[in-house]
Amino acid sequence: MKDLLLTPDPAIKPAFVRIAAAIREAITSDQVRANESLPSARKLAEQLKTNRHTIMAAYQELIAQGWVTSKQRQGYRVAADLPVQGSRKITDSGDLSERTFHWSINSTPQVPDGSMKALDFSYNFAGGLPDIENFPFQEFKSYMSDSLTRPDIFGLGYGNNNGDGLFIEQVTTYLRRARGITDKEIIAVNGSQEALYLISRLLLKPGDKVAVESLGYRPAWNAFKTAGAELLAIRQHKTGIDIRQLESLFKQHQVRLIYLTPLHQYPTTVTLPITERLAVYRLAAEYNVAIIEDDYDHEYHYQSQPLTPMAANDPLGLVIYLSTFSKIMFPGARIGFIAVDKSLAADFLNYRSIVNHKPNVLMQAAIGRWMEDGALERHLRRTGKKYRQRRDNLVKQLNNYRQQGIALDFHQPAGGMALWLDIKQEAAEIEAYAKARDVFLLGESHFHLLPENNENRYIRLGFAAMDEEKLNLGLARVFRYFS
Numbered sequence: 001m002k003d004l005l006l007t008p009d010p011a012i013k014p015a016f017v018r019i020a021a022a023i024r025e026a027i028t029s030d031q032v033r034a035n036e037s038l039p040s041a042r043k044l045a046e047q048l049k050t051n052r053h054t055i056m057a058a059y060q061e062l063i064a065q066g067w068v069t070s071k072q073r074q075g076y077r078v079a080a081d082l083p084v085q086g087s088r089k090i091t092d093s094g095d096l097s098e099r100t101f102h103w104s105i106n107s108t109p110q111v112p113d114g115s116m117k118a119l120d121f122s123y124n125f126a127g128g129l130p131d132i133e134n135f136p137f138q139e140f141k142s143y144m145s146d147s148l149t150r151p152d153i154f155g156l157g158y159g160n161n162n163g164d165g166l167f168i169e170q171v172t173t174y175l176r177r178a179r180g181i182t183d184k185e186i187i188a189v190n191g192s193q194e195a196l197y198l199i200s201r202l203l204l205k206p207g208d209k210v211a212v213e214s215l216g217y218r219p220a221w222n223a224f225k226t227a228g229a230e231l232l233a234i235r236q237h238k239t240g241i242d243i244r245q246l247e248s249l250f251k252q253h254q255v256r257l258i259y260l261t262p263l264h265q266y267p268t269t270v271t272l273p274i275t276e277r278l279a280v281y282r283l284a285a286e287y288n289v290a291i292i293e294d295d296y297d298h299e300y301h302y303q304s305q306p307l308t309p310m311a312a313n314d315p316l317g318l319v320i321y322l323s324t325f326s327k328i329m330f331p332g333a334r335i336g337f338i339a340v341d342k343s344l345a346a347d348f349l350n351y352r353s354i355v356n357h358k359p360n361v362l363m364q365a366a367i368g369r370w371m372e373d374g375a376l377e378r379h380l381r382r383t384g385k386k387y388r389q390r391r392d393n394l395v396k397q398l399n400n401y402r403q404q405g406i407a408l409d410f411h412q413p414a415g416g417m418a419l420w421l422d423i424k425q426e427a428a429e430i431e432a433y434a435k436a437r438d439v440f441l442l443g444e445s446h447f448h449l450l451p452e453n454n455e456n457r458y459i460r461l462g463f464a465a466m467d468e469e470k471l472n473l474g475l476a477r478v479f480r481y482f483s
């Protein structure tokens, strides 16, 4: 039984009545609930520095009043049916039960896109969800266990606040070898969302302008808006973004930041071509605009080697590179990292220390060991192969439906975990139809910065989380719409 916080009122006499009143107060204020066990007479006697018989007398009083029951070997419990339960405390200043309290809330950001609820559905086409069920938990457990068996005592304290030493070392090597990112400072974060929020607070002030892809990632927008920024939409075309329009945005407004998902554009999965990357970089340099490059699923690229990140060719150090373990592992890991120019790192860490002294290093320590052993690479090879097969299967299924006369249009995604499908029908209606049949998917309206751009004909189909058989069944449920 947990301790009870009791404050006997010295004005009440005798002692057993005073203690009975204090226990009753603990029950009515919801500290302890119906049927929960109460401390033994011995324990309470110690706590209240009184005699055990006084406590037993207090309990007898409460039993007589119906608040408490007592059974042999089970000790005292709060009665299952209480005379009064969980009434709110009333303070010395009188009865406040007639009053209500109103929070004054600054801003209420729009909830991302409902994908948080996706797991409630039997068939889940949420865009970026990995195959969590088949994560190698057993294998990972040994690295977790190792990081507790041989803890880094220094790292578990307040120091070392850019993250676990081994994790940072491993990520640094990985970024150099796999992504060509060399002279940046690596900082661990509790997921990219935390980094987006901190960067926004660090770099933006109310009224600042941030240019974002017109179809894009709402959680990032929310972070910018929470810092008071105004969002400007970058026009997209089938294979990238409209550089001319971007330049005119830079000319017309003093843009502070540009947020991009260049490798697999979110949500369309288009890869930003090299010429456009260079053009964006030149413009950013000319107009003094920092670039946030969100490379959220770099590891999953099937066609060829993925293009190296913009952060790998960043002579001015203006690219802030973001990455996450939410796709490699699972979103609940809450591990990500940023690679930033050394001139920004100290400010970022100082700012972070206001919110959170340092990220949770235990999980990082396990990941560091997992990487050091080469096990992460093996995991990536396995999942990469599996997700490629799942993409190929989805493409095959969609081609079959097309052959059956359903008008569909799509590009096979070169990587990532989702496909952007032009379904040429009311996307919102199909989304609702699917959800009513226990299938989660999102139509294009969820991804538009400007609602007037919504053509209501695209849906996003995540293919990584379900195996082929399940995906095909889910897809069949959606495509019954056409029969």
Ligand SMILES: Cc1ncc(COP(=O)(O)O)c(C=O)c1O
Residues within 6 Å of the ligand: 128, 190, 191, 192, 193, 194, 217, 261, 266, 294, 296, 323, 324, 325, 326, 331, 335, 336
């Ligand atoms: C564009 C984009 N960025 C980042 C993330 C990952 O965010 P986090 O690391 O906060 O889980 C996702 C996941 O869906 C994403 O789609």
